[in-house]
Amino acid sequence: xxxxxxxxxxxxxxxxxxxxxxxxxxxxxxxxxxxxxxxxxxxxxxxxxxxxxxxxxxxxxxxxxxxxxxxxxxxxxxxxxxxxxxxxxxxxxxxxxxxxxxxxxxxxxxxxxxxxxxxxxxxxxxxxxxxxxxxxxxxxxxxxxxxxxxxxxxxxxxxxxxxxxxxxxxxxxxxxxxxxxxxxxxxxxxxxxxxxxxxxxxxxxxxxxxxxx
Amino acid sequence: xxxxxxxxxxxxxxxxxxxxxxxxxxxxxxxxxxxxxxxxxxxxxxxxxxxxxxxxxxxxxxxxxxxxxxxxxxxxxxxxxxxxxxxxxxxxxxxxxxxxxxxxxxxxxxxxxxxxxxxxxxxxxxxxxxxxxxxxxxxxxxxxxxxxxxxxxxxxxxxxxxxxxxxxxxxxxxxxxxxxxxxxxxxxxxxxxxxxxxxxxxxxxxxxxxxxx
DNA sequence: CCCGCGCTCCACCTTTCGATTGATGCCGGC
DNA sequence: GCCGGCATCAATCGAAAGGTGGAGCGCGGG
Numbered sequence: 001x002x003x004x005x006x007x008x009x010x011x012x013x014x015x016x017x018x019x020x021x022x023x024x025x026x027x028x029x030x031x032x033x034x035x036x037x038x039x040x041x042x043x044x045x046x047x048x049x050x051x052x053x054x055x056x057x058x059x060x061x062x063x064x065x066x067x068x069x070x071x072x073x074x075x076x077x078x079x080x081x082x083x084x085x086x087x088x089x090x091x092x093x094x095x096x097x098x099x100x101x102x103x104x105x106x107x108x109x110x111x112x113x114x115x116x117x118x119x120x121x122x123x124x125x126x127x128x129x130x131x132x133x134x135x136x137x138x139x140x141x142x143x144x145x146x147x148x149x150x151x152x153x154x155x156x157x158x159x160x161x162x163x164x165x166x167x168x169x170x171x172x173x174x175x176x177x178x179x180x181x182x183x184x185x186x187x188x189x190x191x192x193x194x195x196x197x198x199x200x201x202x203x204x205x206x207x208x209x210x211x212x213x
Numbered sequence: 214x215x216x217x218x219x220x221x222x223x224x225x226x227x228x229x230x231x232x233x234x235x236x237x238x239x240x241x242x243x244x245x246x247x248x249x250x251x252x253x254x255x256x257x258x259x260x261x262x263x264x265x266x267x268x269x270x271x272x273x274x275x276x277x278x279x280x281x282x283x284x285x286x287x288x289x290x291x292x293x294x295x296x297x298x299x300x301x302x303x304x305x306x307x308x309x310x311x312x313x314x315x316x317x318x319x320x321x322x323x324x325x326x327x328x329x330x331x332x333x334x335x336x337x338x339x340x341x342x343x344x345x346x347x348x349x350x351x352x353x354x355x356x357x358x359x360x361x362x363x364x365x366x367x368x369x370x371x372x373x374x375x376x377x378x379x380x381x382x383x384x385x386x387x388x389x390x391x392x393x394x395x396x397x398x399x400x401x402x403x404x405x406x407x408x409x410x411x412x413x414x415x416x417x418x419x420x421x422x423x424x425x426x
Numbered sequence: 427c428c429c430g431c432g433c434t435c436c437a438c439c440t441t442t443c444g445a446t447t448g449a450t451g452c453c454g455g456c
Numbered sequence: 457g458c459c460g461g462c463a464t465c466a467a468t469c470g471a472a473a474g475g476t477g478g479a480g481c482g483c484g485g486g
Contacts, residue, residue, distance in 0.1 A: 016325045022235025112229045165413030180465050200378030393435050
């Protein structure tokens with residue numbers, strides 16, 4: 001309140017012009033924030049995060065469907081002396097959250113957050129503290145309580161094809177497997193997800209963000 | 214450019230504070246626009262649209278999951294001397310678009326639209342002209358070309374339960390039907406969607422935005 | 427007034443799926 | 457080195473789901 005601390009330098013990355021403008025408008029009213037730049041692509045975010053000497057990067061996860069926000073996060077946080085990355089996205093899909101945190105994100109916020117919560121999260125991130133939206137935190141707790149929710153790569157692959165509407169026969173051809181193997185994977189998937197049919201598995205996996213839609 | 218026309222009075226309705234701020238920031242730079250108010254709920258939009266004498270309402274369709282943006286649109290446009298309603302939403306789901314247009318929306322834009330496109334759409338709407346984002350227009354064209362993509366209410370209901378992972382038996386109990394009826398609906402659904410299994414039907418319907426996820 | 431469509435239901439038959447059990451090779455950690 | 461998880465495949469059996477061909481009822485438009 002009294003001593004004017006060094007301003008927090010921010011980089012905004014979001015492909016929606018309206019959201020960028022909104023973040024600018026909201027965050028510029030905070031006297032201790034300084035917006036170094038805003039960019040519409042993850043690539044530019046990676047580049048400028050290194051060049052501009054920012055403290056916190058506010059990053060969307062969905063860039064025009066190309067979804068490399070988590071990779072961009074990994075690249076930014078992987079460098080020495082890297083800024084903190086705050087994920088700011090519309091949806092709270094489990095897989096997204098996990099991916100972002102694994103990629104080294106400091107926090108995860110939803111875009112419907114009120115301005116003061118947003119500012120608080122940015123300050124927390126700048127101080128190196130983790131900041132999770134309540135909804136997100138709850139989801140993570142859920143995740144911890146349910147241990148069997150981790151599908152293997154192959155299982156995810158099979159389930160994705162199921163979600164695309166393929167039959168076991170079609171999946172076996174696509175993946176060069178026997179139908180027995182596909183069935184075997186499905187049995188394991190069902191038991192991990194606690195369901196007993198392909199459609200229920202797709203519903204559960206979609207709800208938990210384990211597969212894309 | 215020369216004669217200062219009467220300003221276009223706007224009402225913004227979106228549950229995301231950041232988006233509201235962004236729209237304000239983007240639209241306030243247009244000298245012929247005047248933002249009468251911005252509100253976070255569909256209910257307030259309905260109320261203020263009548264009281265404030267605005268020309269154009271910019272409305273989100275998804276309000277915190279409660280999804281009554283289209284109903285709000287219908288209520289606003291149903292009154293005499295009503296303002297034009299421009300839908301401004303994140304996703305381009307077919308069902309949403311159709312519902313909005315049926316509700317009397319003048320245009321349908323995606324939130325990733327650049328500011329100038331947005332301003333142009335608002336001016337078009339104010340002049341009573343329809344404004345559709347190119348992506349949306351394309352989808353509508355697709356819809357026109359494919360005639361059999363309209364599921365009946367009951368069929369949609371059944372398919373939604375299928376997508377939720379229920380078996381035919383479970384669906385029949387839920388809807389107080391015989392399994393024969395459920396199967397019958399499914400057969401019709403398959404033929405309309407051009408598929409031959411429940412999972413494929415869910416995939417197709419999801420891709421076309423016929424059911425919610 | 428009748429036709430079409432949406433909604434409901436029935437029977438029969440085929441195919442697919444799911445449940446169970448069991449087996450093999452591979453890899454990584456304790 | 458052994459154990460556990462992953463990926464692969466096999467056989468069998470009962471249960472769902474899909475395919476076919478009807479049929480009756482109500483409602484709204486030509």
